[in-house]
Amino acid sequence: MKPKFKKWIYQLGANPQRSAQFFWRGFVAFWPCAFLIAYGAVNENIWFYLGITLLIPAFICAIYGYIGMLANRFAQVIGHADKAKQLFD
Secondary structure, three states, X not given: OOHHHHHHHHHHOOOHHHHHHHHHHHHHHHHHHHHHHHHXXXXXXXXXXXXXXXXXXXXXXXXXXXXXXXXXXXXXXXXXXXXXXXXXX
16 A cells, blocks of 8 residues: 555545544434425525535534544544554564
8 A cells, every 4th residue: 555545545544533423413413404405405595505504514523523533534444554564574
């Protein structure tokens, strides 16, 4: 695996607690936005546009947190693979 990719994975997954917080904050903010979109589709359009506007940052926050958690797991796998490789070399 390329060293730049490893460095990027380790950097992104360095703080799993922060990544989990980002994910849960985005996930929790996603649902009221979804309800605003549904409410705005039936009633006034302003709620729809407000829901869409707030949904985008919530979705980005949740995705960023999920990628950070995934990077942490992947970094652990890379670390274990490197240790196993050193054992057998």
